[in-house]
Amino acid sequence: xxxxxxxxxxxxxxxxxxxxxxxxxxxxxxxxxxxxxxxxxxxxxxxxxxxxxxxxxxxxxxxxxxxxxxxxxxxxxxxxxxxxxxxxxxxxxxxxxxxxxxxxxxxxxxxxxxxxxxxxxxx
Amino acid sequence: xxxxxxxxxxxxxxxxxxxxxxxxxxxxxxxxxxxxxxxxxxxxxxxxxxxxxxxxxxxxxxxxxxxxxxxxxxxxxxxxxxxxxxxxxxxxxxxxxxxxxxxxxxxxxxxxxxxxxxxxxxxxxxxxxxxxxxxxxxxxxxxxxxxxxxxxxxxxxxxx
Amino acid sequence: xxxxxxxxxxxxxxxxxxxxxxxxxxxxxxxxxxxxxxxxxxxxxxxxxxxxxxxxxxxxxxxxxxxxxxxxxxxxxxxxxxxxxxxxxxxxxxxxxxxxx
Numbered sequence: 001x002x003x004x005x006x007x008x009x010x011x012x013x014x015x016x017x018x019x020x021x022x023x024x025x026x027x028x029x030x031x032x033x034x035x036x037x038x039x040x041x042x043x044x045x046x047x048x049x050x051x052x053x054x055x056x057x058x059x060x061x062x063x064x065x066x067x068x069x070x071x072x073x074x075x076x077x078x079x080x081x082x083x084x085x086x087x088x089x090x091x092x093x094x095x096x097x098x099x100x101x102x103x104x105x106x107x108x109x110x111x112x113x114x115x116x117x118x119x120x121x122x123x
Numbered sequence: 124x125x126x127x128x129x130x131x132x133x134x135x136x137x138x139x140x141x142x143x144x145x146x147x148x149x150x151x152x153x154x155x156x157x158x159x160x161x162x163x164x165x166x167x168x169x170x171x172x173x174x175x176x177x178x179x180x181x182x183x184x185x186x187x188x189x190x191x192x193x194x195x196x197x198x199x200x201x202x203x204x205x206x207x208x209x210x211x212x213x214x215x216x217x218x219x220x221x222x223x224x225x226x227x228x229x230x231x232x233x234x235x236x237x238x239x240x241x242x243x244x245x246x247x248x249x250x251x252x253x254x255x256x257x258x259x260x261x262x263x264x265x266x267x268x269x270x271x272x273x274x275x276x277x278x279x280x281x282x283x
Numbered sequence: 284x285x286x287x288x289x290x291x292x293x294x295x296x297x298x299x300x301x302x303x304x305x306x307x308x309x310x311x312x313x314x315x316x317x318x319x320x321x322x323x324x325x326x327x328x329x330x331x332x333x334x335x336x337x338x339x340x341x342x343x344x345x346x347x348x349x350x351x352x353x354x355x356x357x358x359x360x361x362x363x364x365x366x367x368x369x370x371x372x373x374x375x376x377x378x379x380x381x382x383x384x
Contacts, residue, residue, distance in 0.1 A: 018287030021332060025294035027202070028325060032298040034205035035305050035321065041313050042243065043214055044305075046201055046257045048321045049240045051298075054198040059291075059328045063343075066335050071143040075343040078141070079327065079350055086354040088237035090320050092244050095237075095255065097361045098313040099245045105255055109213045141344070 013065050020062030028055035042105040045095055052087035056080070126170045127161065129177045134160055176227060179278060186231075186277035193270070194239055201240040201257060215259035216245070219252045219267050221275075228278040235270055288336040295329050316360055323353030 027050060034047025057080065064076045138153040164170050176183070204212055219236075223229045233244040236254055241261050245253040256262035299322060306318035327350045334342025363369060 015287070017335075018291070021291040021335075022287050022294070024328070025291040025298070025332075028328070029294050029298045029301070030202055030205050032301040032305075032321075034201070035318065036301055037205075037210070038212070039210070040214075041311055041317070042245075042255045043212060043257060044314060044317060045243050045255075046241050047205055048317055049238070049243070050198060050201055050205070051321055052324055053194050053238060053240060054202070056324065056328060059332065062291075063331050063335055063340075067340065071140070072340045072343065074140045075340075075347060076331070078137075079331065079343065079347050082347065082350045082354075083324065083327070084238065086350065087324065088234040090354055090357045092233065092237050093358055093361050094313055094317050094320065095243050095245045097316075097365055098311070099253070100365065101313075103311060103313060105216055106214055107216060141347075 017062045017065030020058050020065060022062075024055050024058030024060075024062060027051070027058055031055060040106045041098055041103060042095065045091060049087070049091060052083065052091070056083050056087075126177075127165070130161060130164065130170060131157065176278065182277040186273055189273060190235055190238070190270075197239045197241050197261075200261075204257065212257055213259045215256050215262055217254050217256065217259075217262045219254050219262075219271075221250050221252060221271050223250070223271065223275045223279065225279055228275050231278050232271055232274040235274055236267065285336070288332065292329065292332055292336055295325060295332060299325050299329070312364065316357065319360075320353065320357045323349065323357070327353065 031047050031050035031054075034050065035044045038044045038047055060076050060080045060083075064073050067073045067076065134157045135153075138157060142149055142153065144150075204210075221229065221232055223232050229247060229250075233247055233252060236242050236244045236252070241257040243255045245255050247253075254262055254267075302318050302322050302325065306315050306322065309315045309318055327346045330342050330346040330349060334340050334346070359369070
């Protein structure tokens with residue numbers, strides 16, 4: 001029974017991994033679309049963090065499922081840990097630099113196709 | 124000294140996991156790299172209590188599991204905001220007071236806020252954090268209390 | 284499975300192109316730095332994905348290295364634009380004795 005389950009898992013593993021990779025890539029594209037369309041710098045930062053967390057996690061889970069051996073799984077896990085330790089630090093550094101330089105965030109509800117005069121883009 | 128032994132064990136395990144080979148040449152290169160790294164970190168004086176919390180690994184792992192669930196929940200909102208046809212966001216800049224005392228606890232708390240999509244720590248001064256949020260509802264007073272308590276528990280022990 | 288991997292790679296490349304647009308037209312310097320940093324994260328993921336798509340997971344070593352370099356380069360760029368020099372210490376020198384702990 002258990003061996004059957006393990007066999008089934010090994011059969012289905014590459015497909016599951018590919019599906020996770022595709023999911024992660026789609027999440028990444030969604031985050032990037034957010035980076036393109038959000039109106040000011042601070043809101044773009046939030047969209048970029050989707051890539052860093054959900055997209056990277058899904059992609060790396062997919063890679064781990066497709067891995068041929070434990071060494072590869074360990075490498076994937078190391079990349080994941082590094083991304084999760086460094087990406088908030090980098091985000092905070094960028095946000096802090098912008099804040100210190102005096103970049104003012106947009107505050108209040110935005111929506112319904114308003115055009116933001118500061119960056120001159122369609123919302 | 125205990126911190127250096129912890130660093131040594133971490134580096135050896137890391138090297139061996141990354142290479143996975145047993146040839147004498149590779150192993151001796153690894154030994155040289157480990158010694159070089161330890162000498163450099165000794166000269167830079169970066170090995171101290173805050174940078175090597177080996178005694179709290181279990182707490183940090185538990186905290187990480189909790190944080191990961193929170194991150195997934197927060198991701199959903201931001202993803203919806205990204206793909207909605209009309210832009211519907213409500214950014215806000217709020218001050219958050221923390222109960223964390225040590226630098227390690229503050230770093231954990233600020234990084235957790237940044238890691239959660241929808242909120243970013245903009246600056247840290249003393250025990251006050253300036254947080255930018257994509258939705259004002261996510262950053263109302265008290266919204267970060269649980270994260271604050273848990274990160275204080277994970278890195279300082281006890282908590283408040 | 285190969286089709287899945289190929290479409291994932293293409294989607295990642297699409298994301299990278301979109302980010303390049305943001306990096307080129309970003310109104311402020313910080314938008315550009317943000318785009319380049321996110322670009323680096325995507326490059327790490329793309330390297331790993333390409334390694335699996337071509338059956339050579341050794342690419343993961345390069346991806347790991349790139350993740351580290353990407354972080355350092357972002358911090359270095361920000362430090363340079365803030366202080367106009369690389370010679371400033373980022374950490375506080377010998378902080379006053381902490382209370383309590």
